[in-house]
Amino acid sequence: MxxxxxxxxxxxxxxxxxxxxxxxxxxxxxxxxxxxxxxxxxxxxxxxxxxxxALDVAVVEIHDGQGDGEPRRVVLTASEFDSLATDVPMAQLLRTAERVKPAKTGRKAAERVDYATLEHAGKPHRGKTTGEEARLVRDHLDEINKRLADEGLRQIDPADPDHAERYGFARSTDPD
The missing domain is CATH 3.30.60 (Wheat Germ Agglutinin (Isolectin 2); domain 1)
Known part of the structure; x- marks a missing residue:
């Protein structure tokens, strides 16, 4: 076929x-x-x-004076943005302006998922499973599997060799 x-x-x-x-x-x-x-x-x-x-645009963020709250992101034509500079040309202003570090992509450190909590233990992730996460999974397997199922994620099967190793389940020996 x-x-x-x-x-x-x-x-x-x-x-x-x-x-x-x-x-x-x-x-x-x-x-x-x-x-x-x-x-x-x-x-x-x-x-x-x-x-x-394609347009020549300027993409800017407007932050309030105290740095509180989320910045507003605005897209405008480059010529409209350039017209805001009345003392010196915008090109010169941009060359001499204070540099800022670009915003980090992905999660901020404060937003990282802590898999060693009941809220996140057992969720699939690439990192190493800590002893605390493994203990939580073993001690609260039914509760964690219910949460995983509710979230549409794979459930943990102690009989699965990968899960047994990752979470420290005792492997059953099958006498033939």
Whole structure:
């Protein structure tokens, strides 16, 4: 039995002749985007005008004076932003302005998940399982499995060799 993959443009619904015609577009920000970035696929000729339509923009964050609260992120044309500088040209102002460290991507240290708590113990993760997490899983297996199931995550099976090793369950010996 053979398989055939058919590629279809998300923009026009047109069937593509081959994967070579395919272009993937990741939409990072859009007013109608509610759940984070998405990927769209289209024919190359359908997206050629994107570069021509690109705007020179400035993306700025506006923080209140005390540094409280979340900053507002604003996108405006570069020329509109440049017009705000009335004493010296914006290009000069940007060259001499104080540098800031870019915001860290991902979770902040304070937002890291602590798997050694009943709230998070047993959740799949790449890191090493601590002794405290393993103890919590062994001592509260039913409660943790219920939480995992409610969250749509895999449950812990003490008979699974990987789970037994990760959480320190005694392996049962099967007398044949």
């Amino acid at each position: 053979g398989r055939k993959t058919v590629y279809v443009s998300d923009f026009s619904g047109a069937v593509l002749d081959s994967a070579d015609e395919l272009v993937r577009i990741v939409v990072l920000e859009h007013p109608d985007l509610v759940a984070g970035p998405v990927r769209l696929e289209a024919r190359q000729d359908e997206v050629e005008s994107i570069d021509d339509a």
